[in-house]
Amino acid sequence: MRTVTDKHRQDSWNIEGGGALAVDPHDLREPLVEGTPKPADVTETVSRVVESKPTRLWYATVTVTGALAGWGILTILYTVFTGIGVWGNNQPVGWAWDITNFVFWIGIGHAGTLISAILFLFRQKWRTAINRAAEAMTIFAVICALIFPIIHTGRPWVAVYWLLPLPNQMEMWVNFRSPLLWDVFAVSTYFAVSAMFWFVGLVPDFATLRNRAKNKIARIAFTFFSMGWTGANRHWHRYEKAYLILAGISTPLVLSVHTIVSFDFAVSVIPGWHTTIFPPYFVAGAIFSGFGMVLTLMILARKLLNLEQFITVKHIENMSKVLMATGLMVGYAYGIEFFIAWYSGNPYERFVFINRAFGPYSWAYWTMVSCNVFIPQLFWFRGIRRNLLITWIISIFVNIGMWFERFVIIVTSLHRDFLPSSWGMFTPTWVDVSIFAGTVGLFLTLFLVFAKYLPVLAISEVKGILPGAQPKHGHH
């Protein structure tokens, strides 16, 4: 039996009964941080990023992503002043890139709350190193998502009457029977709760930064946002309570948002849309795509911000496993949908699925299947799960695959109407491409600003998982 003296714990935590800390020889739990950093090291590492001047690389990247976002805004203005006829949408493909992008971004926004809420309830301590960044990503992704339905209304300045049930003299009411309206409620609730959850988690870290701030503006800002946090016992007690309650509230939201999004399609009678597996299948897909994006960003961020000690290969491996599990769930849904399309005996159902796989959009279908089902199978190998470069490349494929999943569901189901005389094809215009690229730029810009000016790691939470921070009983 290996026994280590946990000197650091005795020194800085003064937990009753400190001393020899027994380590199980078969301890299957890999440490969540590398080395033996002190709590002060965590503060130092994370705060240094916030307090130092932005690097040239940061300026260069923000310029590129900001330009992309600016181009997106210009093309949005062009759309609004000209009309949404500048998009590729047509009859019968009345929904296309707009809602594809909406669902794509909403899906990306699922990892953050899953990590901060569901993994918290599942007592997955490895979540602490990635939850802050993932929650930020969630909020930015939802912002990007919200752009599409709003501009698709054509006249966003009156959309408030179409999206919210506001009493008005025109006696114009929203359609309560439409899942699109429930989307408004579901997504705005999700956005509000996610933002609140994120903010509550940030409060103790704001206080840390406030105490360290040398610059006047930073001190005023951090003082304001830390809301008088002193780190008193009572503050921590209430903080933990609030965190648990927010986790409880957020958990059903993780499921409800994409369930409602799936209803946008599944309540219709369109073959390929109307199928009962949609709600959990969409939720699994959302988590899959969300983790794909977290991996894409965090593998880079941990390197650039020198956080390898806290976001370890173990974290990357765990996320790869989540990616594989949810990818298989999505694959299961593809398979069952295909089987039932045959089993139903309904020629329209059957046609849609054969058309998806072998029709004019088969290239999109097989891109989706390859990226979402075939390629993530590489994660069966431990060596690949722990290889950062390969994992990063696979995560990019997942991002691509999940965009194509929404494209395939939406466009292939619409482009072949019940009557062959109403068949058509969809081709995106340069405006479609520009607005989507613009949201990518906006998302990355917001993330870069976050990564520079706010603590990317939850400082106080990571301190809680340092070796020795958890009182261990039952000495062997």
Place this chain on the structure above:
Amino acid sequence: MAALDSQTYTFTDKGRFGVIALGTGIVFTALTVVGAFTDSHMFFASWLTSFAFWTTIVLGALFFVMLQHVTAAVWSVVTRRAAEALALALPVLLLCFIPLTFGMHDLFHWSHAEEVAADHVLAWKAPYLNTTFFIVRGLVFFAVWIALAFVLHRRSVAQDTDGDVAHTYALRKISAGGIFAFAFTVTFAAFDWLMSLNPHWYSTIFGVYVFVGGFLTCMAVLLLIFQMLRRQGMLEGVVTIEHFHDFGRLLFAFTVFWAYIGGSQYYLIWYANVPEETVWFLARWDNGWKAVSMALIFLHFLVPFLTLLFYRVKRNTVLLRTIASLLVVMHFVDMFWLVMPTFGPGVHFSWMHLTSALGIGGLVMWMFWTRYTAHRAVPASDPKLADSIAHRV
């Protein structure tokens, strides 16, 4: 009264549970078989209900074991051996599958050649829905499940004696592939045994619905088993209130998940209002079925949901036991609700439902108890056992 050595976790006295279970199993199975000669139609319908009820529960145990290995769960290590033993009741259920193959014409509309010839949809499905392939598939499903249950149990028991941590890693790998095989076999079993009772009707989520109900009920059954062991003075300080609390959390989570799956299935069909789909729910609403459907909503979901929401309820063994028992009963009602509307209008609860449930259940529990008491009551050399007992999660 059974007894357990608290040091080695070996059973010093196996008690009478096995004998009582076997006696119950034999007597009630025999009674049900008598019913086969009075009303063969009702015999097969009630046998299928009870078969589905117990099979889904036992499959829940198989899944629970694999889930623990894949997630490297710590809290549940003390409960794993019982789940492994429960999964070993699958061979009993394979035997219970055989009578169904004699009742194909009573149970499955699509098994009548003349019906298929007159119905082009059934003719289309005939390559899948035909008696030979149905039986072959059933045997394949059981082969996969039994193989998994045996491998998972054997490795786990082997670790008791050799203490080799390699078993833990091997079991994790087996379970990862096992869950993959499990997902498809359970789905198609649900399609075959339950969904194809209405051969025109289809729902892509049906497999998940059947699986979730079984897994939820398995958690309830395991909770009841551990409370029984604790009341007999076994596993004192091993399976503690912390573990019951976790079972309570799982009951809460999965009763919500069950309602989510069942609710969205209903909702999407109701909203789209396509006659070929709504017919299935209409048959579960008219002719007295409304009460059963409402009972499912209230007693399978709302009552457990509203009670298990509270911390104190999840740490109160009497209340937990009551809710777990309710969920077991409601899972039977759920299976009854899936199977019986096919067999004519009106709610027909026969005495054979009761006897077959007790008969198959007795045999399942006898097999479970025999397998459970043959080895240590917990995975004694599992590297995570100490953490599990102390609930260091």
